[in-house]
Amino acid sequence: MFKGTIDENLNKQSIKGSEVKKLREKIIETYPSIEKYLEEIWPKDAKVLKSKIKVEDYLVQVYLIDDEIRFMENRDKIVIPTMRILHQYPFMMPHMQCDKGAIKHILSGSDVMCPGLTSPGGKMENLERYQVVAITAEGKVNAMGIGITVMSTEEIIKKNKDVAIELIQNLNDGLWKLTRPAATL
Template identity: 35%
Template sequence: MFNKWNPQNLKRNVLKSSLRRKIQKAIVEQYPALESLITTLMPKKKQLEVGKAENHLQFYIIESTILFFRWRQGPFYPTLKLLHQIPSLLPVYYVDEGAVKPLMGGAQIMMKGLTKLPNELPEENIPAETVVAITCIGRKNAFTIGLTVHSTEDIKKINNGSGIKNIHSINDGLWKFEIH
């Protein structure tokens, strides 16, 4: 998604406190695990900015650090840098070592790659349209964030085609982007 992304003309605005509270509430609704951490991530004394880029892409920024991004009114996606700080934030899917390079290049996560290791699929049924982390077996941190195309149960049944849409990976444009 961000492999060829060039953040030219990122327009940043400080959010008013009412909109800030609304954003924080929406993030906690999507990620209940952040309820006790949201004021630590977004302290009142620090300005929360929204950066707007092309294609209705929005970034939520504290002190030049992008914490979340989203398109239009879609789901909030944590950045991988935030996910590395809070690894339990997202459900995790596992892939083998052979999938790492193509996925970091922007490839989609195919169902066959997920079911190849059936014991590594999440135990609970993760619904379609859920933001998830992709990790390589034997590694600690996620290297990709994706959006499920199908539920875990459907991935097991169908086992053909794309299972998770690749959104953000280590070494893509968002990973490398620094705000000054």
């Protein structure tokens, strides 16, 4: 989704305390296992700003916490952590594992296809449609992407063709490069 370079000169805006509170509640509701760590990720006294990044033909809302992009909100209003947050808290969302053959495609920005999950190197959790998932690879420790399921696990197994997971962010994409620790936004 974040192919190419993203302009580091983001048009940042402050957000109201009530909006911050609602966003934190939405994160806890979406990722309940992260609740006890939310204060580490998003301290209550942190400076919170929002900005928009043009992606393909629409805008993605990003949230900067103490000048670091830590969450984004897609066009469907789903709040998604960045890859860096996922790597720090890998237990926060379900994982879907692709076979080794899918790695180069996902790292170049392709969605995850059903056969990459149903082949011998793939592993799936029992999930419904429209769930945020960490995309891992056979033989690798860290996630290589974050996506949203467009089919349930049952549908993926039954159909075994077409897109199973829409890729939101992957390692080394424009957002990954923009959120690198040394970046000053």
